[in-house]
Structures are given as C-alpha cells and as structure tokens.
Amino acid sequence: MTTSPIDANAIRTLRTPEDLAGAGLISTSELISFAMIAERYATAIPPAVFKLIQNVINPDVITRQFVPSTNELQTTPEELNDPIGDHNHSPVKGVVHRYLDRALLMPTLVCPVYCRFCFRREMVGPEGGALTSKQLDEAFNYIRKTPEIWEVILTGGDPLILSNRRLMKILTALDDIEHVKIIRIHTRVPIVTPLSIKADLISALKGISKPVYVSIHCNHAAELTPDVARACALFVDAGIPLLSQTVLLKDINDSVETLETLMRTLVTLRVKPYYLHQLDFAPGTSHFRVPLDKGQNLVKNLRSRLSGLALPTYMLDIPGGAGKVPLTPNHSHNNSKGFISIEGPDGHLYPYRPPANPS
Ligand SMILES: *Cc1c(COP(=O)(O)O)cnc(C)c1O
Ligand code: SF4
16 A cells, blocks of 8 residues: 555544545445444544554554454354443442452543454443543542542543543542542553644643553554654653553464564563453454463463563453453462472473471
C-alpha cells in the first residue's frame, strides 16, 4: 500500500463499514455482514493506527486487533456478555469493587479504538456511559465511606480520552480522600493516539500528590512506534511509572519470539510488563483464543529467555467473577522419598528436598 500525504483516511477516525471499505480495510462485497457487526459493536480506527497499518511490515497484527471481522458474528456456548462478572460487584454505577483493597472507577465507556477482543465489548462505545456529575459524586461517596480502598483504578472505556479538565476533577477528588494512597490509570491512548499525550496532561498528573501509575495496553512490538516511545518518555521522565498489559491473541502474539520482542521493547521504553492476560470469554472472540496449555508453554519458554524485569505474569480472570489468578507454569513434579523434582530453566529435572515443617 502507498501513503499519500493528502489521503483523507489518514486524517480522521474511521468508524462506519463505509469508512472501512473506503480505506480498503474491508471489501465492499461484505458490507451487509459488517453492517450487522456495526449494530452490535463499535469500531474506531484513529489516524495514527491507520498510518501504522499502512507502514508496518506485518499489518495483520494491527488490523486483526481493530478492524471488524465476520468471525465476530459467531458466539460459542462458553462466551458471556459479562465475562468476568463485573455487574455483581458493582455497588454504585461506574464502580466495581471485587478485591478489598482496590476498586475500579469507570468515568467513561468511550475508547480511542475498539479492540475486537475486548472483555467489555458489550458495554464500550462512542455513546457510552459517561458518569453524570451526580453519579460521579455517588462513586466518590462510596470510595470515601469504604476505608479499605487503598487504590483506585481508573478504567473504562479509556480515562485518558477525557478532557484534562474532567480528568483532573476526578483525580483531585480521589487525591482528597485520605485512605486512597495510590491511583492507577488503565489506558490505550499512549499507544493508539500517542500525539494526544501532551505536556499539559503530564504537568496536570504531576500536580496530584498521590502516586499515579499508568498501565498501557499493548499487544505487539509493531505498536511501539517512535511517537509511542516519545509519549512513554513524557510519563516516565515526569516520575510517573509505566506498566503494561498484553492480551494473548491467536495469530497476533502467540509465539515466543513475538512476545519476547514485545517485552524487551517495552522494558527499553521503561515500561514494566505487568500482566499477560488469557483472553476472557467475551462474545464473538473465539478466533482470538489461545489454549491454556499453549499459553503456559509460551510463558515457560519466555522465563528461560528473558530477564525477570521483562516478564509479565500470565493471568486468568475466572469466568463469572471469582477474580484473577496467575497461571504460572508448574516447575515442581512428583514427590518421592521426601524429594520433589524441580524442572530447571534447561528443562532437566533436579531433586529438591523441601524444608521440613517446624514442629
Ligand atoms: C483486574 C481488576 C483489578 C486489578 O487487579 P490487579 O491484580 O491489582 O491488577 C481490580 N478490580 C477488578 C474488579 C479487576 O477486575
Ligand atoms: S481500549 Fe480497552 S476498554 Fe477499550 S476496547 Fe480496547 S480493550 Fe476494551
């Protein structure tokens, strides 16, 4: 594909099946199926992502994440509209409180892109779910009267899509709640619209007295362009630590080489890989799913290749709402005569005598 500097598709966000067909991302013969998908799930391809698709050597790893596919019309029996049971743990609108010490706050359900595998795909969208000031006040009241909440995680939707003024109103309110010690922001903005990260946002974040951590969602090293590197540096140079979350996705990042390159690149950008997520059972996502044993094998191979600094924890969110658990590969095997066998990084088994329980 060639890029022309006056290409209209490169200067606005593509949202409708017609936009996608016009940009050559889907074929016009399939417009009817795509109209059915568009009725159910939002699409957004911002200019930076379109540009990336045009310039990257392997555009599939980007298009599959953001361009709708007719596979989405197939729902398998285990797929659920609320795959990780958020609804049952929502005490007030916009808050999910499942773990004692931390709560999610979702001020908006708008995102800069709509990932085709999103676990909240039934909820997110451009019309979506901005909390009114009254609902925000109710959310703050809930957090204020729940002293166990040590950390508030802003998510959505994407909190960094809010205007600085609205974002600061929220952050300042949280900053004023004594028992909230940590604020975390989950976002894809620095990856998919990196030029929107500007000095005014960074200085606003620096004005918050509590530590603010930012976790970016990134699935392939091809997403980490020079503009993204610049956006990451703005945060880290300002003392705002960056973490990353990656979803394990079939034919996008389910090889040890792809994951290794992604994790190494993140660390060079001063981003600490945090979680590698097993894909949740959201509707119409089976074409992205990687079997658990394959995931565990990948993680085992990564462990033997990568610095601990570059290793994310492989996590499963138990369907229905029980919570997240690590799927760490098992390195200890059968017990005999007081010994267990531990599999070393070289794949060999080594006998280990576990320390006796003190009596
Ligand atoms: C994932 C999640 C969190 C954050 O979990 P960490 O393991 O601390 O990253 C918090 N609350 C809910 C409801 C979650 O789903
Ligand atoms: S940016 Fe996050 S919340 Fe938005 S669609 Fe992607 S995965 Fe879902």
